[in-house]
Amino acid sequence: MSDYLWVRPANLTLPDPDENSVEFWEGLKQGKLLLQVCGVCTQTNYPPMVMCSGCAGFDFEWREAEGGGVLYSYVVTHQPIHPSLVDYTPFLTALIELDEGPRVTSNIINIAPERAKIGMRVKLELFQVNSEITLPLFVHE
Amino acid sequence: MAFMNAVTIAGVGETEYSKNSGRSELQLSLEAISRALEDAGIDRKEVDGLLRWSVDTSPEATVAANMGIEDLAWFGEISQAGNVGAALIANGAAAIHAGLANVVVIYRGVNGRSGRRYGRGDVTGRSGRGAAAYSEPFGLLTPQHGLALMARRRMFETGVTSAQFGMVAVTERGHANRNPRATFYDTPLTLDDHQNSRLIVDPFHLFDCCLETDGGGAIVLTSTDRAKARPGPSAMIRAAAQGGYSSHGFTDTAAVALAPRLWKQAKVDPSEISVAQIYDHFAPFVVFALEDYGFVLRGEGGEFVSSGEITWESGSLPVNTSGGHLSEAYMQGMNQLIESVRQARGESTSQVRDAQFSFVDTGIGTGAVVLERGE
Numbered sequence: 115m116s117d118y119l120w121v122r123p124a125n126l127t128l129p130d131p132d133e134n135s136v137e138f139w140e141g142l143k144q145g146k147l148l149l150q151v152c153g154v155c156t157q158t159n160y161p162p163m164v165m166c167s168g169c170a171g172f173d174f175e176w177r178e179a180e181g182g183g184v185l186y187s188y189v190v191t192h193q194p195i196h197p198s199l200v201d202y203t204p205f206l207t208a209l210i211e212l213d214e215g216p217r218v219t220s221n222i223i224n225i226a227p228e229r230a231k232i233g234m235r236v237k238l239e240l241f242q243v244n245s246e247i248t249l250p251l252f253v254h255e
Numbered sequence: 256m257a258f259m260n261a262v263t264i265a266g267v268g269e270t271e272y273s274k275n276s277g278r279s280e281l282q283l284s285l286e287a288i289s290r291a292l293e294d295a296g297i298d299r300k301e302v303d304g305l306l307r308w309s310v311d312t313s314p315e316a317t318v319a320a321n322m323g324i325e326d327l328a329w330f331g332e333i334s335q336a337g338n339v340g341a342a343l344i345a346n347g348a349a350a351i352h353a354g355l356a357n358v359v360v361i362y363r364g365v366n367g368r369s370g371r372r373y374g375r376g377d378v379t380g381r382s383g384r385g386a387a388a389y390s391e392p393f394g395l396l397t398p399q400h401g402l403a404l405m406a407r408r409r410m411f412e413t414g415v416t417s418a419q420f421g422m423v424a425v426t427e428r429g430h431a432n433r434n435p436r437a438t439f440y441d442t443p444l445t446l447d448d449h450q451n452s453r454l455i456v457d458p459f460h461l462f463d464c465c466l467e468t469d470g471g472g473a474i475v476l477t478s479t480d481r482a483k484a485r486p487g488p489s490a491m492i493r494a495a496a497q498g499g500y501s502s503h504g505f506t507d508t509a510a511v512a513l514a515p516r517l518w519k520q521a522k523v524d525p526s527e528i529s530v531a532q533i534y535d536h537f538a539p540f541v542v543f544a545l546e547d548y549g550f551v552l553r554g555e556g557g558e559f560v561s562s563g564e565i566t567w568e569s570g571s572l573p574v575n576t577s578g579g580h581l582s583e584a585y586m587q588g589m590n591q592l593i594e595s596v597r598q599a600r601g602e603s604t605s606q607v608r609d610a611q612f613s614f615v616d617t618g619i620g621t622g623a624v625v626l627e628r629g630e
């Protein structure tokens with residue numbers, strides 16, 4: 115394992131939770147990546163939806179993700195296309211396919227961008243930005 | 256049945272394309288509208304419909320006031336981003352076909368280089384709200400980020416390569432080198448130039464990415480009967496369709512759902528198309544469109560491009576014959592719609608002979624138009 119550790123750009127956009135996603139972001143603060151599961155047809159959604167596209171239901175339950183998954187796709191930002199990214203490129207943004215099925219946009223924090231490989235195993239590593247926001251990031255196992 | 260040649264693109268107009276227009280987006284639109292109406296031979300007092308991209312900054316009422324329109328009978332905007340050109344054509348034609356308006360003008364004026372820049376997320380924004388809460392905090396800040404994510408996966412699944420994307424850029428540059436209006440008219444591009452260009456968002460190199468442009472463009476729609484006043488060949492709207500909200504797979508463009516509807520409406524199939532303009536905000540999306548609209552099978556688009564099939568004039572389906580968004584100008588599809596009209600009329604600088612049917616995709620498979628040459 116390399117010593118690489120990604121430094122999150124200090125001014126990179128933070129989530130601004132709305133009324134449909136309060137529980138999700140609250141779950142992360144409490145150490146859990148919550149997946150929205152339809153109480154009727156059991157379809158699993160990420161991000162959370164307002165109405166279940168599988169059965170048109172509005173009753174959802176939350177289930178904690180196990181945290182394992184594989185790298186499904188990724189990009190490496192080289193051009194600091196916004197002032198907040200200057201001095202932080204290149205960096206990796208990953209699309210992780212969780213073992214439960216849904217795909218999560220995130221970052222893999224312990225591999226250099228050039229080592230990313232589709233199909234590699236990753237696991238969840240929560241990253242507390244501040245007292246309000248914790249993000250679901252990942253590490254290569 | 257949809258309009259099937261009942262409506263014609265009677266006039267097109269554009270300003271010069273530059274990095275700094277030195278005038279307002281409203282003025283760019285108005286100049287382009289004046290040229291399009293002159294091209295159509297239609298007086299501005301006859302215009303009773305206006306349509307724009309919702310990202311365009313010039314409200315219909317303001318445009319109407321400047322044009323001196325006395326009775327604006329029909330107007331509207333279509334949301335999303337740059338990708339609604341075909342939806343605007345479809346809706347404008349539908350309004351004429353339904354008798355809600357007689358002459359509809361679609362316009363676009365943008366200072367895309369000197370003003371707000373798409374490439375920096377200035378237009379699409381960074382809010383962290385709604386769906387963006389699950390992408391922007393991880394660095395997906397601009398259109399190219401999400402599209403690069405899809406392109407990477409599609410490279411993995413189909414084996415298409417960066418060099419094949421590069422041949423899209425090289426081919427389009429060759430077309431731009433024949434088009435004096437093109438930003439890159441004077442500058443050639445080789446595959447080595449493409450492969451050695453810096454990475455913007457890997458897998459996209461610099462020369463996979465479209466220009467950022469200041470300019471204006473306009474299109475005049477009217478009934479095919481009314482359009483007959485203009486002499487010479489014309490660009491009849493054989494079919495126009497929009498889409499984009501289907502729950503397709505991650506690596507599919509929206510064309511997977513839209514294409515069957517489009518070809519059914521047009522009553523032609525892809526093999527009958529002579530020339531295509533394909534929304535190339537990023538070069539890989541030309542390859543993906545060729546596959547998802549059914550011009551070639553999935554996985555064959557890269558080879559189709561690199562073997563010269565999209566190159567004027569020897570290729571079987573010349574694509575982006577004015578240089579496209581990569582090398583002519585990035586006008587969110589407007590310049591490609593205008594080029595498709597030139598092809599239908601026989602006026603392109605890279606004219607495809609006997610082009611009865613001309614195809615335009617206006618973005619990631621979310622809208623397409625088939626034009627037929629009228630005599």
Ligand SMILES: [Zn+2]
Nearest residue numbers: 152155166169
């Ligand atoms: Zn359900």
